[in-house]
Amino acid sequence: MKTILIISSALLVCISMGIAQEDAHWPLDTNVEDALGYFHGEMTPNGVSFADDPIRGKVMLLDGVSGYVTLPLGLLDFVQDVTITCWFNWAGGGNWQRVYSFGNSMPNVRTLYLCPRDGWVPNKLHITLGGQPPNGAFTWKDFMPDSIETNTWYFSAFILKGDSLKFYLNDDLVVNEGDVLVDPEDLIPDSANYIGRSHWPDPTYNGMIDDLRFYPYAFSPEEVIALYETPVNVNVPEKTVQQFILNQNYPNPFNPATKISYSIPKASFVTLKIFDLLGREISTLVNEFQRADTYNVNFDASDIANGIYIYQLKINNEFIKTKRMVLLR
Incomplete structure (x- = not known):
């Protein structure tokens, strides 16, 4: 065949x-x-x-x-x-x-x-x-x-x-x-x-x-x-939101953990990363294909110093958004 x-x-x-x-x-x-x-x-x-x-x-x-x-x-x-x-x-x-x-x-x-x-x-x-x-x-x-x-x-x-x-x-x-x-x-x-x-x-x-x-x-x-490798037999709506959204983390300032939420209107490959103010990558929180939905991701900063950090959402190279957050102990 x-x-x-x-x-x-x-x-x-x-x-x-x-x-x-x-x-x-x-x-x-x-x-x-x-x-x-x-x-x-x-x-x-x-x-x-x-x-x-x-x-x-x-x-x-x-x-x-x-x-x-x-x-x-x-x-x-x-x-x-x-x-x-x-x-x-x-x-x-x-x-x-x-x-x-x-x-x-x-x-x-x-x-x-x-x-x-x-x-x-x-x-x-x-x-x-x-x-x-x-x-x-x-x-x-x-x-x-x-x-x-x-x-x-x-x-x-x-x-x-x-x-x-x-x-x-x-x-x-x-x-x-x-x-x-x-x-x-x-x-x-x-x-x-x-x-x-x-x-x-x-x-x-x-x-x-x-x-x-x-x-x-x-x-x-x-x-x-x-x-x-996406699991089957899971009935998730393909388009649950209308636009790409990256929300402000909460709480902010935070110690030592915070939550970052974002929304994607169609199935996409998503990366969510944390950087310091010098542009050095601190952590990769998400790096995978995801269905259309709203997601909440926890970030634990127990092992890094106080200061201002940048989190960046990147989707299919067609949407890139960054926001600042403050770690304050």
Whole structure:
């Protein structure tokens, strides 16, 4: 069995919906709605259901006959770097099924898809990048790094940053390519986006899919591993607050402990650090991927001297906020 991923620049610049720099998240537990509220899917009348899986909890089940989901256009507007993650469990069947497929087919092929087995070399994970840009040559790159099994859950993370392509299977980096020849000037709008269906007359997907996510930036290795290791079966709202917030610590002044609270409106990689006034790092309180929510973190300063200290919240390199606090014994 082999997995094929064909990467398209069509996904990266789509028809604008005025939601630039937003990600999208389909939990696929009881419906095909975007948890962030922007890109709700539409499923076929038959062939799509939701089931309880002992490993992943609530998941989407496609029957391999007629079931698939259509996603709206404009998933990522004017974004060059992108991270796409999902979990999939393929039950077998015909070649060229699609976990997901975005972009265009003929005549101007520019498409991204993940296929659990192609018709070329069975039993290999196969990643292909290429297509037909406007007024350009038809180009492809192929990677066949690993094999997968049926009826087994896999985490996948596709990361495109500039001309660099990385692909993770579970927490293993199986593709690391530095010259993918994706020119942002050649990007063309997508014509359709699917979960479980191909842009060509191929079989529909047979198996389970869970937790499909899009991010308008390139994940670091730490972020990939953090998302891969995120516990399942925990029903936490994805968007519980409206903006990034870093609150003043309380109490302040403090002796010797204080509490720092902050809020994040979407799932993000978060760091919270303490510095002295010379810029020297004193402590790292948070360094992990977190879901949208409000968090409270305790800081114990028993081992440091009196004085003024800085605490800094950093989120996905798109929000950095600092505040001062006073340790006074």
